[in-house]
Amino acid sequence: MVSDIKISWEFDSKSIVSCEDAEVTNIIASLISDTDTLSEETPCDNSFSTFYFYDVSAGNYELLLRGLDSSEKTLFENSEDTQELTVEKGLIGSDIISINILLKEK
DSSP: EEEEEEEEEEEEEOOSSHHHTTOOEEEEEEEOOOOEEEEEEEOOSSSSOOOOOOOEEEEEEEEEEEOOOTTOEEEEEEESEHHHHHHHOOGGGGGGGEEEEEEEOO
């Protein structure tokens, strides 16, 4: 059995209100385990789009969220660099794993 993960994010600074302020063009969310890496990428469009990972196998993962500039250089990362995440099976629908990430300037 698998679980789903919802990742919401925003910049960790009240002075940054847009992707242009941060000079970020793309956001990448990655779930990294010993055997696999799941990644999703989206343009930074000031709607701060939520990432969804569906059918994630139970296990331990590192969660990394990065904000990249047009040269694909990482300008922002989640505030704890990487977060340890234990995924248990069966967390779907209203029980989806919800995570909020603050991106800090590197």
